[in-house]
Amino acid sequence: MRFRFLIPVLTFAAIAIVMWYALFNLNPTEIPSELVSKPAPEFALDAVPGYGPELSKSDLATGKVVLLNVFASWCVACLAEHPFFMEIKQQNLVEIYGLNYKDTPDAAAQWLDRHGNPYSRTGMDIKGRVGIDFGVYGVPETFVISPDGKILDKIIGPVSREMFEERIRPLLNGAGS
Amino acid sequence: MRSLFRALLLLLLLAPAWIAPAVAVFVEEKLDDPTLEARARDISAGIRCLVCQNQSILDSNADLAKDLRQIVRERVAIGESDTEVRGYLVTRYGDWVLLDPPFKLTTLLLWLGPAVIFILGAIAAIVFLLGRNRRPDDAESAGLSPQEEAEIDRLLDPEGHEQKS
The missing domain is CATH 1.10.8.640 (Cytochrome C biogenesis protein)
Structure with missing residues (x-):
């Protein structure tokens, strides 16, 4: 019983450690995707005018890993990741498909015109229903799609170079692309 | 004046009830x-x-x-x-x-956690309170040695009382 005084001290230390971890390592605004390791939902969308070909579920199973990026012309954060996507395209690191979310065809085409087109296919989800099927709740979001069309991971918010190296690159190599 | 103040205070306390969400x-x-x-x-x-x-x-x-x-x-x-x-x-x-x-396996802790913590806390509190009450009793009942008993008997017994004269 000599060390009885330690009980409250240790209790406090345990609570402090848990809270410290939660404060700096957990992001409550990031909702884990329910679709990870499941096949992509059924969909078929027309391309942004002039930026085809169009995009449907069957186009996702390409035999290699591809990225499906949810973007919109009204999305400010999309501009942050856009130059990096252009770089990915130039270096031919991985194919990126663009899911244009709740936009108008004109605005989307104009946006791609102004900032460049990193996508090898685009689909316009004007009503946002395909986005909901994918569990999208904000733009940008980027899905990593397996060679057989399953969702391997979802990145919420702009994709940075670090995030690409950390979360996407290993999947590219792992799937033998 | 004071009753008016009280009425106002009461009204404020009840505010959450009469302001509809x-x-x-x-x-x-x-x-x-x-x-x-x-x-x-x-x-x-x-x-x-x-x-x-x-x-x-x-x-x-x-x-x-x-x-x-x-x-x-x-x-x-x-x-x-x-x-x-x-x-x-x-x-x-x-x-x-x-x-x-x-309510499912992965949310068991979430649903039952507070109840478990409450029960553990209640047990700890009961043990603590019982322990605190018992300790003085023990000291009293365990207390007296045969010599002390004899001393008390001697002091309380008027017959054997040593007279200071």
């Missing part, structure tokens, strides 16, 4: 059938808005909440049960969309 209901395309519409709203009230995360989709004006309300209405209109409508959203957004997390 402000519930914003966004009406876009109401369903024609009022019972279906009521059901759709009831379901929506339990669905988390994923953009403004502590509001239900019923009282959020986020774009996504609007779309989800629409989906709930459509699903109700085609005759799905409440669980089916919730299931539709859960397969897309996970249990997180439900404002009340479901």
Whole structure:
């Protein structure tokens, strides 16, 4: 019983450690995707005018890993990741498909015109229903799609170079692309 | 003056009761059938808005909440049960969309944790309080040695009382 005084001290230390971890390592605004390791939902969308070909579920199973990026012309954060996507395209690191979310065809085409087109296919989800099927709740979001069309991971918010190296690159190599 | 002050104070204390909670209901395309519409709203009230995360989709004006309300209405209109409508959203957004997390193995700690902590705390408190009450008793009852007993007997017994004279 000599060390009885330690009980409250240790209790406090345990609570402090848990809270410290939660404060700096957990992001409550990031909702884990329910679709990870499941096949992509059924969909078929027309391309942004002039930026085809169009995009449907069957186009996702390409035999290699591809990225499906949810973007919109009204999305400010999309501009942050856009130059990096252009770089990915130039270096031919991985194919990126663009899911244009709740936009108008004109605005989307104009946006791609102004900032460049990193996508090898685009689909316009004007009503946002395909986005909901994918569990999208904000733009940008980027899905990593397996060679057989399953969702391997979802990145919420702009994709940075670090995030690409950390979360996407290993999947590219792992799937033998 | 004082009674007026008291009345005001009482009124303030009761304020939460007489100010009706402000519930914003966004009406876009109401369903024609009022019972279906009521059901759709009831379901929506339990669905988390994923953009403004502590509001239900019923009282959020986020774009996504609007779309989800629409989906709930459509699903109700085609005759799905409440669980089916919730299931539709859960397969897309996970249990997180439900404002009340479901009771299952992975949420056991969440649901039972507070009760377990309460019971452990109550046991600790009872043990502590009983222990504190017993300790002085023990000291008293265990206390007297035979010599002390003899001493008391001697002091209390008037016959054997040594007279100081």
